Amino acid sequence: MFGRRKTQQEAVDKKPVPRRAPEPRPVAVAPEPAPAAPEPEAAAPEPQRAVSKPEPEPAKPELVEPAAERVADIGMVPSAAAIERLAEIKVAVFNDLLEAVDLAEISKLRPDEVREEITDMVAEIISMRNLILSVQEQKQVIFDIINDILGLGPLEPLLMRDDIADIMVNGADSVYIESGGKMELTDIKFRDDAQLMNICQRIVTAVGRRVDESSPICDARLQDGSRVNVIAPPLAIDGAALTIRKFSKEKLTLEKLVSFGSITEEGAILLEVASACRCNILISGGTGSGKTTLLNCMTNFIDTSERIITCEDAAELQLQQPHVVRLETRPPNLEGVGEVSMRDLVKNCLRMRPERIIVGEVRGPEAFDLLQAMNTGHDGSMGTIHANNPREALSRVENMIAMGGYNLPSKAVREQISAAIHIIIQAQRLRDGSRKITHVTEVLGMEGDIITLQDIFLFEFEGEDENGKIFGTHAPTGLRPQFWDKARYFGLERKLAKALNMEQGLT
Numbered sequence: 001m002f003g004r005r006k007t008q009q010e011a012v013d014k015k016p017v018p019r020r021a022p023e024p025r026p027v028a029v030a031p032e033p034a035p036a037a038p039e040p041e042a043a044a045p046e047p048q049r050a051v052s053k054p055e056p057e058p059a060k061p062e063l064v065e066p067a068a069e070r071v072a073d074i075g076m077v078p079s080a081a082a083i084e085r086l087a088e089i090k091v092a093v094f095n096d097l098l099e100a101v102d103l104a105e106i107s108k109l110r111p112d113e114v115r116e117e118i119t120d121m122v123a124e125i126i127s128m129r130n131l132i133l134s135v136q137e138q139k140q141v142i143f144d145i146i147n148d149i150l151g152l153g154p155l156e157p158l159l160m161r162d163d164i165a166d167i168m169v170n171g172a173d174s175v176y177i178e179s180g181g182k183m184e185l186t187d188i189k190f191r192d193d194a195q196l197m198n199i200c201q202r203i204v205t206a207v208g209r210r211v212d213e214s215s216p217i218c219d220a221r222l223q224d225g226s227r228v229n230v231i232a233p234p235l236a237i238d239g240a241a242l243t244i245r246k247f248s249k250e251k252l253t254l255e256k257l258v259s260f261g262s263i264t265e266e267g268a269i270l271l272e273v274a275s276a277c278r279c280n281i282l283i284s285g286g287t288g289s290g291k292t293t294l295l296n297c298m299t300n301f302i303d304t305s306e307r308i309i310t311c312e313d314a315a316e317l318q319l320q321q322p323h324v325v326r327l328e329t330r331p332p333n334l335e336g337v338g339e340v341s342m343r344d345l346v347k348n349c350l351r352m353r354p355e356r357i358i359v360g361e362v363r364g365p366e367a368f369d370l371l372q373a374m375n376t377g378h379d380g381s382m383g384t385i386h387a388n389n390p391r392e393a394l395s396r397v398e399n400m401i402a403m404g405g406y407n408l409p410s411k412a413v414r415e416q417i418s419a420a421i422h423i424i425i426q427a428q429r430l431r432d433g434s435r436k437i438t439h440v441t442e443v444l445g446m447e448g449d450i451i452t453l454q455d456i457f458l459f460e461f462e463g464e465d466e467n468g469k470i471f472g473t474h475a476p477t478g479l480r481p482q483f484w485d486k487a488r489y490f491g492l493e494r495k496l497a498k499a500l501n502m503e504q505g506l507t
């Protein structure tokens, strides 16, 4: 059982000598049980010895305590003395553990085995040192040590919470989260900048990248699919900034968006019809407005027989269809070569016999290739774009094409755009934190030099209740969409008519 480390017996025989604690202090042990500290500030050891190697599969956060238990811990406010005491204990126990086990070896075990090994060892060390700890404290020490060795240290409790959308670390002392659409400062802190930097390194090395002073910007992904961005000093002036867009375990569907009030049932049916009858769709919105989520929901209505190719910077989409090819861009390596851009992917996809092309986020010259694809028989393609309203989304596409160096007259570009894109859906995060779909707008064509748009479904802001919640109504504008004939062709006319309250006159 202990083949990969010094035996438990050896560890006990050889009274462990802490490396950083100068003397093996039977740490000052207050008899009264103190509540568990969410993350004892001073205690985090230097775990990179164990896990800096990208292979083998580093153990994942799920090897630690069940979320519910930990969430309960977060709400507790332990006294400063209790935090300090537990932190000291943690350092001492951790140092003993370093003496007793080969962490590099232990990290090769399966997560449940690691947990078991460390739990046994820590329990032994605690008893050997005659430390008096409550059950909860002992659990906390084990929990934090496992997180420090294998997980992402102080961030682990946040990673386990499924109600958090983003985690934003601005240097070692300031960790914000976005939960329920609201930004909050947490009491979580890193021991120092070095610990934060170690954790950033660990995240990016797991995907074969590196972040340091010479290449201080890096995108990566956690094993659960969460999207990560790191920007290190000297570019980040007050310590490394780490941003995690958490992958939600609970997959949002259009029904759930309806239950959140982001759209009405009729609006959801309209989106379903637009997706199923192969309209080319651009989802527009600001940062974190729910564009990717909406794109994901819309793809649920794609027929299972269709061949779909997705192109993303960091794979976030979770298509349920059986016939999907997922592609991801690659940044340049340290020598500045080997980059595969979104444009390369979109161009390549055209040679892969796609029926639909889905671009996670259109942000550069690939806009042109996507339009070409939309115009050349790949109807039903979709993408997201950063813009504040549908009109602006179109001008952003135009600018992206202009910046791509295609020497085309602006009228020709607009014609391409108006022929390619059928529908723009606007997502917005309102100031109360709620996310709403505010526009479903159709691109009709050109009038002179101008692309004409028609809103078919809108959210009208009405006011704010006493709790600061914004209310308003979603309603069809009464205009008959141009894609009505497509809907009829796909046998969805009745559904569309129902969604838009236009059933009168149907036979």
Ligand SMILES: Nc1ncnc2c1ncn2[C@@H]1O[C@H](COP(=O)(O)OP(=O)(O)OP(=O)(O)O)[C@@H](O)[C@H]1O
Pocket: 164, 165, 166, 245, 246, 248, 252, 257, 260, 262, 285, 286, 287, 288, 289, 290, 291, 292, 293, 294, 435, 436
């Ligand atoms: N309608 C909604 N109601 C509540 N939460 C939502 C809704 N849509 C998205 N979310 C949550 O908001 C967060 C951000 O969503 P998403 O990643 O889709 O945004 P985005 O616009 O693609 O962001 P970015 O600009 O960073 O790519 C996610 O945690 C997601 O679960």
Ligand SMILES: [Mg+2]
Pocket: 291, 292, 293, 361, 384
């Ligand atoms: Mg997104």
